Structures are given as structure tokens and as C-alpha cells.
Amino acid sequence: MNSKEYVQSVYNQVEKRNPNETEFLDAVKEVLTSLEPVFDNHPEYIEAGLLERVTEPERVVSFRVPWVDDQGKVQVNRGFRVQFNSAIGPYKGGLRFHPSVNQSIIKFLGFEQTFKNSLTGLPIGGGKGGSDFDPKGKSDNEVMRFCQAFMSELQKYIGSDLDIPAGDIGVGAREIGYMFGYYNKIKNVREQGVLTGKGLTYGGSLGRTQATGYGLVYFTNEMLQDAGKSFRHQRVVVSGSGNVAIYAIEKVQELGGTVVACSDSDGYIVDDNGIQLDLIKEIKLVRRGRIKEYLEKVPTAKYVEGFTGIWSVKCDIALPCATQGELDVEAAKVLVKNGTYAVAEGANMPSSLEAIKVFIDNDILFGPGKAANAGGVACSALEMSQNSMRYSWTFEEVDEKLKRIMADIYTNSKEAAVEYGYDNNLVVGSNIAGFLKVAESMMAHGIV
Numbered sequence: 001m002n003s004k005e006y007v008q009s010v011y012n013q014v015e016k017r018n019p020n021e022t023e024f025l026d027a028v029k030e031v032l033t034s035l036e037p038v039f040d041n042h043p044e045y046i047e048a049g050l051l052e053r054v055t056e057p058e059r060v061v062s063f064r065v066p067w068v069d070d071q072g073k074v075q076v077n078r079g080f081r082v083q084f085n086s087a088i089g090p091y092k093g094g095l096r097f098h099p100s101v102n103q104s105i106i107k108f109l110g111f112e113q114t115f116k117n118s119l120t121g122l123p124i125g126g127g128k129g130g131s132d133f134d135p136k137g138k139s140d141n142e143v144m145r146f147c148q149a150f151m152s153e154l155q156k157y158i159g160s161d162l163d164i165p166a167g168d169i170g171v172g173a174r175e176i177g178y179m180f181g182y183y184n185k186i187k188n189v190r191e192q193g194v195l196t197g198k199g200l201t202y203g204g205s206l207g208r209t210q211a212t213g214y215g216l217v218y219f220t221n222e223m224l225q226d227a228g229k230s231f232r233h234q235r236v237v238v239s240g241s242g243n244v245a246i247y248a249i250e251k252v253q254e255l256g257g258t259v260v261a262c263s264d265s266d267g268y269i270v271d272d273n274g275i276q277l278d279l280i281k282e283i284k285l286v287r288r289g290r291i292k293e294y295l296e297k298v299p300t301a302k303y304v305e306g307f308t309g310i311w312s313v314k315c316d317i318a319l320p321c322a323t324q325g326e327l328d329v330e331a332a333k334v335l336v337k338n339g340t341y342a343v344a345e346g347a348n349m350p351s352s353l354e355a356i357k358v359f360i361d362n363d364i365l366f367g368p369g370k371a372a373n374a375g376g377v378a379c380s381a382l383e384m385s386q387n388s389m390r391y392s393w394t395f396e397e398v399d400e401k402l403k404r405i406m407a408d409i410y411t412n413s414k415e416a417a418v419e420y421g422y423d424n425n426l427v428v429g430s431n432i433a434g435f436l437k438v439a440e441s442m443m444a445h446g447i448v
């Protein structure tokens with residue numbers, strides 16, 4: 001069987017075994033397509049059934065999360081933890097609380113996470129989890145009761161040498177705090193390293209909050225510099241206004257770019273004078289409000305209902321930082337038509353496969369999320385190191401390490417692309433670079 005046939009046969013098997021899991025199947029297809037040339041060089045991987053093993057999670061846990069709301073009514077949500085691959089280290093990946101969460105989404109995220117974590121160069125395997133619980137509109141007490149109910153089950157499967165969850169959409173410092181407190185209470189331990197994204201007073205790392213957004217911009221900056229460009233005086237659109245988006249905006253502004261638009265799930269704002277980040281932080285981080293409230297303070301800005309239209313705002317560089325599937329093929333064509341020359345993904349799989357093809361076909365500089373947004377998990381691994389050492393690095397030390405890690409991810413992805421004949425295609429390059437380390441480790445461990 002040649003490489004192409006092997007990859008296709010594995011994909012067919014995955015499709016048959018996971019019907020209706022569209023997000024997971026899309027993620028598998030994207031990675032597998034890139035890996036074809038690897039098997040020409042490594043026929044022993046075919047022999048060892050490596051792809052069959054890499055596409056099957058080591059463990060999937062699904063559980064009931066019953067809790068009581070402020071009205072005394074019993075609510076039931078569904079919780080998940082997917083422990084995808086531990087070949088290079090303990091499972092590591094965030095928890096997402098959002099009504100859209102289902103097994104397919106958690107599996108796609110866990111699968112992607114495996115290669116992303118490998119790309120960081122740090123010893124962490126891939127996992128992901130979450131719940132269809134929606135923290136929006138819930139009181140603090142309700143969020144706490146939910147987090148405790150969720151952790152009362154999740155605690156059976158995690159641990160600082162086994163599986164270390166972190167935040168993701170809907171899981172920030174508040175939720176991590178509640179889950180950390182409850183884990184340590186019911187286990188009767190003080191296990192500092194069991195979660196990352198912790199508060200600074202109890203084992204968190206300086207720089208973790210900023211890491212994904214800053215890391216995205218460091219990565220994009222490497223990509224721009226390689227093409228003789230920079231952020232200076234460029235118009236930038238950043239979708240979302242959550243953790244990733246806010247710190248991406250902050251770093252772009254520091255590097256001299258002008259962010260002219262950002263969004264939330266209701267709509268987007270355009271401010272041609274440059275988004276006032278302090279105001280966005282006030283609205284989204286302090287008040288947990290809606291992005292349209294920006295207009296109350298800046299009436300010259302524009303608000304448009306619906307989040308997908310943000311890609312029609314003319315820009316040089318686009319940074320999708322909201323969620324998966326937010327940039328479709330039509331949006332990609334509009335970006336290309338408007339002269340956008342660089343796109344880098346802060347979110348996980350925000351661009352559809354067809355949209356990515358449009359970017360590649362039009363020679364747009366494209367940084368796939370797996371590589372471009374790896375700064376968050378890299379910094380989480382740095383938090384684990386500090387917890388193990390019982391020591392804290394300064395913000396500058398962490399930021400310096402983050403910068404180096406992002407530059408290495410760019411270089412390794414680019415070199416892998418070139419080595420396998422795909423030139424500047426960082427999608428192929430990052431998939432191959434991430435996969436090879438996992439593959440080598442799995443080969444070393446035998447059939448386990």
C-alpha cells in the first residue's frame with residue numbers, strides 16, 4: 001500500500017467509526033492530508049499502524065453533571081474529558097464551557113492539541129474537556145456550584161502527573177479557582193500542578209493570561225518578518241473579545257499596528273481610529289458586558305449585528321480569535337479581494353478547510369492555529385515547571401521564553417514544510433513537525 005492509499009484507508013475507517021462527528025472528522029482530514037509525504041520516508045510507521053493509533057483517543061470520558069440553580073431547580077449538564085495522546089507527556093489541554101460543546105468538538109480539540117503541544121517542544125501530551133454548561137447569565141454562586149459538581153467527577157481522571165486541564169472558552173480565572181479549590185478539598189491534597197491558568201496568589205504563572213494572544217502576535221511577527229513586513233502601520237482585524245483577542249490586540253498595538261475591529265458572539269464594532277483596548281477590557285473583563293456597549297463611550301465607532309460580517313472590514317492582517325468555524329470560504333474570498341495579505345489563527349480551527357485552501361491558493365501568509373496559538377499551552381507547561389520547582393519566574397522571564405518558543409515553532413514548521421517540498425505552507429509544515437515527535441515517541445514505546 002502506498003502512502004496515499006494508507007492515509008485514505010485510515011481516514012475511511014475513522015469516518016466509519018465516528019459518524020456525525022463533523023468537527024473531529026474535519027480535523028483528522030486536515031492533518032492526515034498533510035502527512036502523506038511523511039509515510040514515503042517512513043514506511044515503518046505504516047507497519048506499526050501509527051495513524052490508526054494516533055486518530056483513536058486513548059480514553060474518552062463522558063459524565064453527568066447535576067447541580068442546583070439559584071431558584072433551587074436541579075439542572076443537568078454533560079461533562080467530557082478526552083485523553084487523546086500521552087506519548088510525549090501527561091495529557092494537557094483546556095476545558096471549554098459552552099452550550100455548543102459535544103463529543104465531536106472535544107475530540108477535534110484533543111486531536112489538534114496533541115500536535116500543538118508537540119510543536120511547543122515541551123513534554124506534554126494532548127487532551128481536552130468541557131461541558132455544555134453556559135456560564136453566561138449565571139450568578140457567581142451558580143458557576144461555583146457547577147464547577148464543584150463538574151470537578152467531583154473529573155477528579156477521578158486527572159492529576160499533576162497524569163492529566164492537567166486548563167481554561168478555554170468560558171473557563172477563565174474564576175472557574176479555574178473554583179475547580180482548583182474543590183479538587184484539593186475533596187482529594188485532601190495540595191496539588192499545585194493539577195490545573196494551569198491559576199491565579200497568581202496560588203501557583204499561577206505570570207504571563208499565562210497574555211500568553212495565547214501575545215504568542216499569536218509573536219508568531220505572526222516572525223511570519224511577517226520572513227516576508228520583509230511588520231505590524232507597523234498595518235490595519236488589523238481581530239475577531240472575538242475574549243482572552244485571546246484582548247491580548248492579541250494589546251501586542252499588535254505595542255508593535256505599531258492599528259486594530260480597527262473586534263467582535264463578540266452578537267456582533268462586531270469598527271473603530272477606524274483604532275480600538276480603545278482599555279474600554280474593551282472594562283466591558284468584557286470587568287463588567288462581562290456586550291461589545292456593542294463600546295458605542296456608549298465611542299459614538300463615532302460603528303456596531304454591526306452578527307459576528308461573521310467582521311471579515312468584510314478592510315484590513316492588511318486578519319487574526320481570527322473567537323471560535324471554530326467563524327471564517328468560511330466566502331469570508332476568505334472577501335479578505336483576499338480586500339487585499340489582506342496575512343491571516344493567523346488565534347482560535348482553534350476558526351477557518352474552514354475551504355477557506356484555508358483559498359488562503360494557500362492566493363499566497364496569503366497563513367499561520368494555522370495549531371502553531372500560531374500554541375503560546376497558551378506553552379506557557380501552561382511553564383506554569384507546570386514553576387509548580388514543580390516551587391518557584392516563580394518574573395513576567396519578563398516567562399515572556400522571553402514564550403517569544404523563543406513561538407519563534408522556534410515558526411522555524412520548525414517552516415523547515416518541515418520546505419523539507420517535504422511544500423515551500424511556505426505552514427499548515428503542512430506544522431502538521432508534519434508536530435506529528436514526527438509524537439510518532440517517534442510512539443515507535444519507541446512499542447504497541448501500547
Ligand code: NAP
Pocket residue numbers: 167168169170171212240241242243244245263264265266307321322323324326346347348373374376377
Ligand atoms: P473566551 O475568553 O471565552 O472568548 C471567546 C470570544 O469568542 C468571546 O468574545 C466570545 O463572545 C466569542 N465567541 C464565542 N463563541 C462564539 C461564536 N459561536 N461565534 C462568535 N463568537 C463567539 O475564549 P478564549 O480563551 O479567548 O478562546 C478563543 C479561542 O481561542 C477558542 O477557539 C479557544 O479554543 C482558542 N484558544 C484559547 C487559548 C487560551 O489560552 N485561552 C489557547 C489556545 C486556543 P461572547 O463574549 O459573546 O461569548
